[in-house]
Every structure is written in C-alpha cells, then in structure tokens.
Amino acid sequence: MNHRRLSSLFLGCTALAFLSAGRVAAQEPAELASLQGVPDLSQLSIEELAQLPVRSASKREEPLSAAPTALYVITGEEIARSPANSVTEVLRLAPNLQVQQVNARDYAISARGFNGYETSNKLLVLLDGRSLYSTLHSGVFWELRQPLLEDIEQIEVISGSGGTLYGPNAVNGVINITTHDARDTLGGLVRGTLGSNEHTLGARYGFAIGANSALRIHGNAFDRDGLRDGLGPDIDDGYSGYQLGFRLDSGFGGNVLTLQGNLFENDSDVLAGDGDRGGNFTLRWRREIDARSSLHVQAYYDHFRRRFQLVADALETMDLEAQYNRSQGAHEIVAGFGVRTTRDQFVNNANAFALDPTSRRLWILNGFVQDRFALTPELSLTLGLKLERSSFSGVELLPNLRVAWHPDPGHLLWAAVSRAVRTPSRIDRNLVAAPFLVAATEFRSEKLIAFEAGYRGQPSGTTSVSVSVFFNLYDDIRTAELIAIPLPVRLSNSLTGHSYGVEAWGNWQALPWWRLSAGVSLLGKSFRLEPGTTDTTGAAALGDDPSYQALLRSSMNLGDSVTLDAGLRAVDGLETPAIPAYVEADARLGWRVSDHLELFVAASNLLHRTHAESNDTNRAQLAERSVHAGTRLRF
C-alpha cells in the first residue's frame, strides 16, 4: 500500500525535529528557562521529553524516584537495548551493583561489598513482590530466575539498607524487579537469538478479556554452553532450561487484582537428572480506598528443588503481606506486616556437611510503620520502625531515620541512619560436619548500622546526577571458631568492622539522538576479630570485593530505525586468591526493519577472549567473549 510514501513523510518529520533540536543546543541554558523557572518544554525534542524526570502527583505512581536513598532504575527500554540475555547480565547496567559471572550457571551479585558466591547474603531481591533470597544460606540462587526480559517493566536497585518498607534481608541492598501489567502487553512478541555461547527463544501473547482485564502468557527457553576453566575445577557448567508463565491483571472500580504464576525446569549437563525445577503462584490486590489512601495485599507460594551431582535441596515458601498507605496533611504514613514460612530440605551425599535436622520449617514475621512528614515545603523527615522476628532470632528492632531537603524540585539532598540485620540462615545455625564442625545453636543475627548521605538532581535539562556516600558499621559477622584443640569448629559471630564508599552516576543527553551515562563505585573495608577469638576460615564471610568499578555507556538513535549501544566497564582485581583487574566492552546494533520486525547483533566481553571475574576456587570459570544475533517479531 502507501507504506513507502508514509515513511518518506516520517523522514521529513524527523529532519524537522532534528533541526528544531539543533536550535535548543545553540541557546544559552538561561534562555531556556521560562518565568517560573520551569524549563521551556516546547524547546525539547519528543525524545528529550520522554527522558525528563517529573514531579508526580500520585504517590503510588512515584515509586522511589523521590525516595531519599541511593537508587538506580534500569528501564525496560534499557533492557531491550542491552546485549544481555539474562536478568543477571542486565544487572550489570546498575553502577551500584557488583556482578561477577562465576560460571555459565552461577553469578555472585552484591551491593556495598561482601561479594562472592557463598558470601553475598545481605541482599533482598524481589521479582513482582516475591522474595528470592533463600533461607538456606540467605543468598540468591540466580540460576533459578529466568524471566522473559521483554516482560520486565523496570528494575529498581537500591544500594544501602532500603529503609523500613522492604522485607527481611534488606541489609546492603534491594533489587526490585517488576514486570508489565498484562493490560500493557496486548498482542504477540517472539524473540530468538543465536549466539556463540547461548541460544535463546522467548515468546508472549497478551489477550484482552472484556473491557478491564488482560491475560499474558509467556515462555522462555535458553541453552548455554559451559565456560573455559578458571580457578575452579573443571566443571561441566553448561546449562539449559525453560520457563512458562502467565499474568492476569484485572481492574474494577478502584481495584486492581493480579494473578500470576510460573513453572520452570533447568538442566545441568553433569549427571542425568541434575538440574532445578520449581514454580510459583502469586495473588495480589491493590485498592485505592479514596484519593488519600490505598491498600495492597499479596500472597504467594513458591517452591523449587535443586539437584547437582550428589547434593539436593528444596525450599517451599508461603508468604502473606499487607501494606496500607495514607496521606494526611503533611504526613505520608505507611504501615504493614508480613508473615512468611518456609520448609526446606538439604541432602548431601558428597561429603560430611549436612544440616541437622535435614528438613525444617522456619517462620519470619515482620511489621513496620513509617511516617514521612514535611517540616517545611522543602524539608521532609522520614521516621520508620520495622520489627523483625525469625525462628532463629528474637525480636529485632530496625529503626530508620531519613532527612530529605529539596531546595527546589530539581535537586534532592538526603541523609539517613538505619539499622539492619541479617537473621541467621539454616546454614548458620544447623550446619554440621562430624567431627570437624558442630552446630552453632547460639549463632546471632549479623548487624549493621548504616550512615548514608547523597545528592540527586538535574543540574541542567539534559543532565542528571546522583552521588552517595556511606559508612557502614558491622558487628557479629560470621566466623568459624576453633572451640577445642585440634577440633571441632563452630560458626560464631566474631568479626566486627566497617566499610565505606562512594557511588556516583550521571546521564547526559548530549544530543537528541545521543545519550551518555557513566557510573563509578569505590569501596573500602576494615574488619577485625574480637579479642580472644579465632576464625579458621580467614574472614571468608567478608567476601572479596573490587575496590573500584567504573561503567561508561553510550546510546545512539541513528535515524528513525537504527540504535547503537556500547558499554565499557573497568573492575578492580581481587586478592585472595588474586585475579587481575579487567576492562571489558559490549555493544549492540539494532535495526527496526518495520513496526513488526527488529533485527540485532550484540557482543559481550569484546576485548578479551576470556577473563576472570570470580576467584571462587570451587566454581570459578572464565567469562568469555560472545556474540549473538537475534530478532524480535511483534504482531
């Protein structure tokens, strides 16, 4: 039909838009500001408008952008333009996270230190409200989580304790992954990639049901080759799997009801029957009670079973939580509670380490209340208190105080003091290995008092900046105490110390079609054993962290239909055992052939054939250069 004529018309429009954008760049910034000090929006290109942070009227729609925390948001669009094939690779976009690829299957991810496959246990990860850390070891089995990347609306990454509103284990950071409302993903999408290391296939279809509801079904499959041998032994780390799921969203009156569920199965290459399987089901209800108050209730069930060689574990979680928000004059009050129970099982036929008992039910309860009130129009104070209790701890009081100063809406200065704890995991309390290790029935929570401050703002219409500094005081960090000569050893809480650092990032819309972003994080740690104690692990619980990490990214729109994205990252080396610092690059070229078809090629770890990211002597393989080509079809 007249498609060709239309597209030439659009090209004309684009040229016009570029010309008008050129005018903007030529003007002095001062001339852009109108009388009220608000930028003259009519001078911005439509792309710049879409990038402009706004003051939001409704509280629910203002997730955390105004929150006085070190917050980085990865948008769905950035995910679509990144070379990542998995959610763990996507997380490399956040400058306040440290991501180590341990091998083809495993990742170690942390914020503000303690990184390592076994030691990153102070992070809360939420996927559509489901908590993903395991009560077995307080870490996250990232390999179990393979959501369809195209379904992700955004990922909020908070470095720091995250305050009152998040559930248990939000000690050093929070990763909050949310997927699109099904009503926003009508129609079909198919994505396939073929690569040197991995092939992927993903698809979804969204149907409208009646006037107010929609159902999305999605599926996702991947087949990943093993990596080359690193510090760890020669392991067969190839990995393949699939996930199937659905999400139903229904709006009626001021209510939104969401039902979602997933089933997954992943296979390891090692022994027949090795691999992971599981599923989950979530029911969520949001109600706008009136213009000033809302209620949010959620329940979910999640279970998984992992089997690798001679070791198997399983975890079943049931969770119920509720949150009530209310604005009252200068006060914004949030209160809520959460009840979670888990039942686990751990079977080890490979060596002497076992959990005693092998299966156990745990309870974690929390309740919270927070008031954010405006002292003056520019200055607000947030006071929050969370109570947390688990089967392994008494009631922990977790207060949190935050001050936010908006000298004007484009700038936010904040400071916070908060207390957070990591309650004992099953491994902390119940791990035994006769005759070397006896159960630590007295193991206590690891504790943190965090001092933070930061600035976030838009120094000009085309730039945004965030800088935060922190000083974390830790106590009762895990050690392994020699309780008799020559044996046994018992897990204990004898490490104490502090960490400090800076995280900074910024964006610059250099031209309407070219965006640059950069981020850096610096970290220092100093810990000591309490007098008269020993640690036979040599402070292994502290992990091994690079002292710096720097990221640089460029995103270009080349004309109407071509996008070019490239990134560079520099990461400091690790010490025990030593692996060198590295610099790596990635790139992606995308071409939107038509409204229905997109083609792309992408490459990761471009600069070296292999490099080491993890120094885990039991698991680490070398990260490899990889290239893939793919397509997205929409209909």
Place this chain on the structure above:
Amino acid sequence: MWLALAGLARAQPSEEAVKAAFLPRFARYVVWPAAAVPEPVAPFHLCVIGRDPFGRMLDQAAAGEVIDGRRVAVRRAASAGQSGGCHLAFVQGGSPQETARLLLALRERPVLTVTDARAGPQRGMIHFTIVGGRVRFFIDEAAASDRGLAISSRLLALAAGVRQRR
C-alpha cells in the same frame, strides 16, 4: 559543591506540564486519512474533552508547534457533541464510565484519542503512564489503524509499549 549545583537550579516540571508538552507534539507523528487532513494553512485542532488538567500549559505548548506550516489550535469541550473537527483529543471524564462514554462518541471519527486511563473502554489510542519517574506513553496502534490513522515509527519507537495493528 551542591551549592554550586543549586545555583544552576532549574525546577523539575510537573507531570501535567510534560503531558501538555507531549500532546501537540503527537500531531507531528500521525498521518490522518486524506479527508480529515486540514486545508492548507488551517490549523490542527487539539481538543480537551471533559476535564482539563492542563490549563494554560497546554495553550503555551501548542503555541510553539508548527507542523508543515499548520498551527495547533486548542479547543475545550464539555461533551463529545462539541468535538466536531478535532484531530487530537485528550479525554477525561469525571469517572471512568464518563470517560468511556466520551470516547464512545468519538469512535466513528478519525480522532487520535489520548487518555490517562490505561485499560478498558476508557483507554484512548495513546495513554500516558509514569515509568521510572518519567512521563511515557503506550500506543494502541491497532485502534488507531482502525480509524485510518497511521502512527510514525519514531513515535512507536518511543512508546513504552505498543499494541500492534493486525
């Protein structure tokens, strides 16, 4: 250092101000069926039907917009009955049901409808949303295409989501 930054202060715009800036801009990226294109030199009509959350901000935004030599004129209408000649319409009733009624009355005409409502019969061809503290929008290309409107790929590329035309 922050003091120096504060000196460069520029206020953060409101959600409504950015939406108001988007609205006249949409006209640039839509092709109407030949019968609905205004006469040469005649303006595009941008209508606010029902409640007007924008006020003067929309008039200012529209005043700066010239598309192929045509201005964008803003009109306000309390009901769909007064919406003849509209090319674009931001539609917002006092209730979801009223929004749906206003949209229904526009259904037979080649009008690009825009709403805040995100679902059901009260959702327009384009609806606004807030993602990551920024104003973004979804496009129901299928609904636009049914009315004979063609939406440029540049606008589609910028959308937070698109319902494809069949």
